[in-house]
Amino acid sequence: MNILVCITHVPDTTSKISFTDDNKKFDTNGVQFIIGPYDDYALARAVELKEQNGGKITVLNVGEAETEPTIRKALAIGADEAVRINAFPKDSFFVANQIAKVAKEGNYDLILMGRESIDFNGGQVHGMVGEMLGMPSLSPVMKLDIEGNTAKVAREIEGGKEYLEVTLPFVAGCQEPIAEWKIPNMRGIMGARSKPLNVIEPDNDEVKTTLENFELPPAKGAVKMIDADNVSELVDLLKNEAKVI
Amino acid sequence: MSTDTLTQNGSAKGKSAADLFESPDFYQLDDLLTEEHKLIRSSIRDFVKKEISPFIEDWAERAHFPYEIVKKFGDIGAFGPTVSETYGGGGLDYISYGLIMQEIERGDSGMRSTASVQGSLVMYPIYKFGSEEQKKKYLPKLASGEWLGCFGLTEPDHGSNPSGMVTNFKDAGDHYVLNGAKMWISNAPKAEIAVVWAKDESGRIHGLIVERGMEGFSTPETHGKWSLRASTTGELVFDNVKVPKENLLPGKSGLGAPMMCLDSARYGIAWGAIGAAMDCYDSARRYAIERIQFGKPIGSFQLIQKKLAEMLTEITKAQLLNWKLGMMLDAGKASTSQISLAKRNSVATALDIAREARQIHGGMGITGEYPMMRHMMNLESVVTYEGTHDIHLLILGAEITGIPAFK
Numbered sequence: 232m233n234i235l236v237c238i239t240h241v242p243d244t245t246s247k248i249s250f251t252d253d254n255k256k257f258d259t260n261g262v263q264f265i266i267g268p269y270d271d272y273a274l275a276r277a278v279e280l281k282e283q284n285g286g287k288i289t290v291l292n293v294g295e296a297e298t299e300p301t302i303r304k305a306l307a308i309g310a311d312e313a314v315r316i317n318a319f320p321k322d323s324f325f326v327a328n329q330i331a332k333v334a335k336e337g338n339y340d341l342i343l344m345g346r347e348s349i350d351f352n353g354g355q356v357h358g359m360v361g362e363m364l365g366m367p368s369l370s371p372v373m374k375l376d377i378e379g380n381t382a383k384v385a386r387e388i389e390g391g392k393e394y395l396e397v398t399l400p401f402v403a404g405c406q407e408p409i410a411e412w413k414i415p416n417m418r419g420i421m422g423a424r425s426k427p428l429n430v431i432e433p434d435n436d437e438v439k440t441t442l443e444n445f446e447l448p449p450a451k452g453a454v455k456m457i458d459a460d461n462v463s464e465l466v467d468l469l470k471n472e473a474k475v476i
Numbered sequence: 477m478s479t480d481t482l483t484q485n486g487s488a489k490g491k492s493a494a495d496l497f498e499s500p501d502f503y504q505l506d507d508l509l510t511e512e513h514k515l516i517r518s519s520i521r522d523f524v525k526k527e528i529s530p531f532i533e534d535w536a537e538r539a540h541f542p543y544e545i546v547k548k549f550g551d552i553g554a555f556g557p558t559v560s561e562t563y564g565g566g567g568l569d570y571i572s573y574g575l576i577m578q579e580i581e582r583g584d585s586g587m588r589s590t591a592s593v594q595g596s597l598v599m600y601p602i603y604k605f606g607s608e609e610q611k612k613k614y615l616p617k618l619a620s621g622e623w624l625g626c627f628g629l630t631e632p633d634h635g636s637n638p639s640g641m642v643t644n645f646k647d648a649g650d651h652y653v654l655n656g657a658k659m660w661i662s663n664a665p666k667a668e669i670a671v672v673w674a675k676d677e678s679g680r681i682h683g684l685i686v687e688r689g690m691e692g693f694s695t696p697e698t699h700g701k702w703s704l705r706a707s708t709t710g711e712l713v714f715d716n717v718k719v720p721k722e723n724l725l726p727g728k729s730g731l732g733a734p735m736m737c738l739d740s741a742r743y744g745i746a747w748g749a750i751g752a753a754m755d756c757y758d759s760a761r762r763y764a765i766e767r768i769q770f771g772k773p774i775g776s777f778q779l780i781q782k783k784l785a786e787m788l789t790e791i792t793k794a795q796l797l798n799w800k801l802g803m804m805l806d807a808g809k810a811s812t813s814q815i816s817l818a819k820r821n822s823v824a825t826a827l828d829i830a831r832e833a834r835q836i837h838g839g840m841g842i843t844g845e846y847p848m849m850r851h852m853m854n855l856e857s858v859v860t861y862e863g864t865h866d867i868h869l870l871i872l873g874a875e876i877t878g879i880p881a882f883k
Contacts, residue, residue, distance in 0.1 A: 245496075300511040307515060414522045417553025417566040417576075420515055 232286030232377070234277045235337060237330050237344035237356070238305055239267035239320070240298035244349065254444040257350075266301055268412075269345025273403070275410035276375055277343055278309035284377060287311045289337065293320045293329045299428065306423035307415035313426065318433040322440040323351075325433075327359035332434040334364055339400060341382075346371035346404040357404035367397050370404030495529035496762070497521070497582065499754050502792045508799055509571065516572050520579035523552050528583035532706060533844040536584070539701070541708035543624075543666055545587065550621020554580060554591045556599035558740075563603065563611050564619030570805040574747035574798055581748030582755045585854035586707030588748045593662045594618060596741035598625030601671050601683055604736065605727030610685065614669060623668035626695075628658035628686075628712045629734050635660075636867050636882070639731050643674040643714065645684065652724070654684060654717040660861065664710030665697040671725070672712065673734045683725035683733055692717040703857040705850075739815050742862050743805060746818035749858055750794045752851045753826035756833035757787045759846050763837050774836070783832045790825045797821060813875040820868035823859045830855060 242248070243263040251258045266274065277288050290310035292298050295317065302313045316329040334342055342364075347354035354370070361368025373392070374385035382401065386393045415423075457465045469476045499521075506514065527548050535542055549555055557573050559565025566572070573595075581588035599618050602610055617623040634640045643656025654674060664670070670686045670693075686693055692715040701709060725733070761784060764775030774780050801818045804810035830852040834841040841848050859865050867882065874880040 300515065303511065304515055307519075414526070414552065415515065415519045416551060417516065417519075417557055417568060417572075418561075420512060420519065420553075421561065421567055424512070 232280060232284045232341065233337065233339045234280065234286060234288045234341045234343060235291060235330075235334055235339040236270070236274045236277045236288060236305070236310065237291045237342070237360075238270040238274065238301065239345065239348040239350070240264050240292060240294050240301040241267045241348055241350045244268070248447065250445045250447075254446065255442065257445065264298070264301055266305060267345045267348050269347060269349070269404070269406050271345075271412050272407055272409050273343035273345055273405035274305055274308055274310065275413045276405060277341070278413060279410055280341070280375075280377060281309070286340075289314060289339075291316070291330060291333055293318060293326045293433075295319055302428060303423050304415060306426045306428070307419040308413045309419065311426060313428040315428060315430045316433055317430050321438045323353045323355040323359060324439040325435075325437065327356045327363060328435045328437065329433055330356065330360050331363035333431075334360065341377075341400060342402045343405055344403075346406045354404070357402050361402040364402070366401050368402040368404070369395065369397065371406040372403040373406060373409055375403060375405070375409055495525045497525070497529075497755060497758050499582075500757065500788055500791055501795075502788055503796065505792075505795050505799060509575075513571055513575060516568070517575045517579060520552065520554070520576050521582070523548075523554075524579055524583035528580075528587055532584045532587070533847075533850065535706040536586070536850050537705075537844060539699075539705045541590075541666065541706060545590065546624050546666075547621040549591050549594070550619060554595070555621060556595040556603070556615070556619050558595075559599050559603045559615060559619065563615035564617075565599070565603070565615065569802075570743065571799065571802040573744060574802045577744040577748040578751035578754075578798075580751070582751035584706055585748065585752055585851065585858050586704040588744070588751070589662045589704055589707045589857075590624075592741050592744040592748070593627055594625055596744055597627035597737050598669070598671050600740050601627075601725060601733065601737050602685070605683060605725040605733055606685075607722070607726050609722065610725070614685065617668075624663050624666050625669045625671065626661050626663040626667040626712070627734075627737065628661055628664075628670050628672040629738075630658060630660050632657060632659045636864060638673070638734065639681070641673065641675060641681070643672065644676070645674050645682075645719065646677055648718070651721055652684065652719045654686065654714045654719050656714050658712040660698070660709060661695075661712055662704075662707055662709055664695045664712055665708045667695065670695075670712055672714070674714075680729050681731050681733070682729045684719050685723040685725070686712075686714070686717060686719060687723075690717050690719065701857075703853045703855075705853075735812065738862055739810075739812055742815050742819040743801065743810075745858060745862060746794075746801065746815070746822040747798050749819075749822040749826040749855065750791060750798060752855060752858075753787070753791055753794070753822075753829040756826075756830045756848050756851055757784070757791060759848065760784060760787070760833035760836040763840070763846075767838075780836055783836055787829045787832060790829065794818075794822050794825050811875075813871050816863065816868040816871040819863065820865055820872075823855060824865065827852065827855045827859060 243265050246262045249258045288310040290305040290313045292302050293316040320326045357370050358368050371387050376383045380399050382397050384395045553566050557566035557568040561567040602614050629638050631641050645652040645654045668688050672684045672686050694713045695710045698709040764780050765773050767774045830848050834848040837846050870881045
């Protein structure tokens with residue numbers, strides 16, 4: 232089984248978010264970067280599938296040189312080799328184009344990634360990659376089992392779960408509880424040193440969006456406690472102060 | 477004030493809450509580490525948050541040694557990280573070993589003791605002084621956590637003076653006969669093998685590998701400890717134990733052999749104790765910002781700020797000292813007295829920080845909701861074992877003056 236796992240290099244979930252360059256650039260100063268948590272689930276499931284079925288895992292990231300420690304971690308967790316597309320991930324379309332190019336050449340049985348990144352949270356890349364490759368794309372996938380040439384998949388839908396069967400190859404945007412995150416062990420970290428990490432230049436520079444500027448959400452206000460008997464005051468505040476009704 | 481009131485008033489990390497630990501890096505010492513070092517640190521930190529932090533207060537309260545952690549330590553690679561990969565070790569450098577010990581002891585000194593005894597005191601002597609057959613037989617099983625090992629040097633009547641040991645072995649033709657007893661032995665009750673230091677008939681100290689099941693060998697558990705309660709401690713008793721001759725470590729004899737093991741372990745303690753100090757500091761810093769008295773966070777008061785500032789200062793100094801010592805060890809240039817200085821400094825620093833951090837937490841600080849009391853009690857062992865605080869002072873004194881005060 233030949234699996235491609237696409238990972239993002241994103242700020243740690245506890246990072247303080249701020250901007251520079253007149254709110255046009257994310258300030259990375261002091262920010263720790265991690266494998267996107269949803270991508271990390273996809274990678275963990277890929278490692279399990281490889282343990283069960285054999286095969287090879289290739290991990291792919293679209294990013295500049297500073298993402299390599301994140302890629303090495305994926306290799307330490309269990310990927311066999313890595314590809315870095317040497318470009319800043321400008322938008323979902325740009326990233327999907329790069330992934331599709333690698334996927335076309337790689338003849339993968341499965342293309343896994345997170346349901347969405349946790350920086351821009353677009354959740355679009357898996358769908359675009361499926362379209363570009365002419366194969367099914369499913370998301371958010373919570374369960375994934377392989378039987379021969381078929382996958383059994385559970386997908387989260389509004390108010391329930393959808394169980395599907397799909398023929399390989401296909402694209403999946405993953406989320407918990409598809410697998411438990413794996414912590415790399417010391418042998419894996421040592422082994423990652425010698426695994427190949429191939430850097431290739433981007434194929435197509437086309438983007439569909441341009442960035443205007445960033446804005447932080449308004450700071451949370453203080454909580455006002457209103458006596459349960461005093462409904463009229465609550466209504467008054469919602470209408471005249473919060474202006475939501 | 478009742479405990480309930482304290483709980484309601486105190487904003488708590490608490491036993492059930494997530495372990496949010498972050499290590500301070502005030503002097504950007506991460507710049508001195510490689511990306512691989514940082515990945516090792518974050519992986520062990522994640523391991524501790526998953527496998528140790530959620531359970532440690534309960535284990536310590538019940539004086540329960542979680543034997544299943546041995547296999548987990550083996551899987552993550554915490555046993556013998558500096559031992560060659562040929563024998564199942566990690567093949568890592570001493571900075572990596574230090575970071576692993578720091579992160580495990582950040583969780584608990586008892587857990588770190590389990591790991592550092594296995595790595596520095598059992599695997600290290602077999603790796604350095606063992607025959608090829610011994611290395612192949614024991615090291616992979618110790619590295620994977622299939623077997624737990626222990627190290628027998630200290631005796632009931634010989635602690636700071638190990639050369640006075642009375643445990644001895646006699647040549648009985650095709651085997652040795654071992655007699656004596658060892659005390660305060662971490663891992664002993666659950667250990668499959670023991671690396672035991674004993675005198676031959678001429679009074680020369682040698683290392684012997686004693687295996688569980690050998691007739692006359694027993695490992696009674698030491699009960700009633702108020703420290704390292706989640707680690708298991710016991711005695712080693714040898715009553716005419718027949719030890720095969722191939723179990724003698726051939727590579728080195730004399731007191732220098734076990735002392736080399738202790739150098740490696742003490743280095744791990746120097747990093748580990750600062751891990752415990754960081755945990756106390758991190759908890760105190762969060763609490764000082766969240767806890768409101770007189771209408772404002774207690775962190776706004778000068779006396780609290782003084783405590784926190786002094787903690788950060790001492791942690792930062794020790795971090796740099798440990799890093800430099802690791803670089804010297806990797807270059808084969810660290811001396812015993814340099815290791816003594818770091819072990820002594822780190823443990824004293826950690827004890828002070830644990831006490832100050834406990835005070836910042838007020839009444840909450842005495843409960844198992846926060847880690848300080850556990851660390852503080854653990855550190856009373858750490859300040860005593862592997863060379864007491866005073867003995868390390870005298871090692872430095874001998875180094876300075878050329879006149880040993882302990883012979």
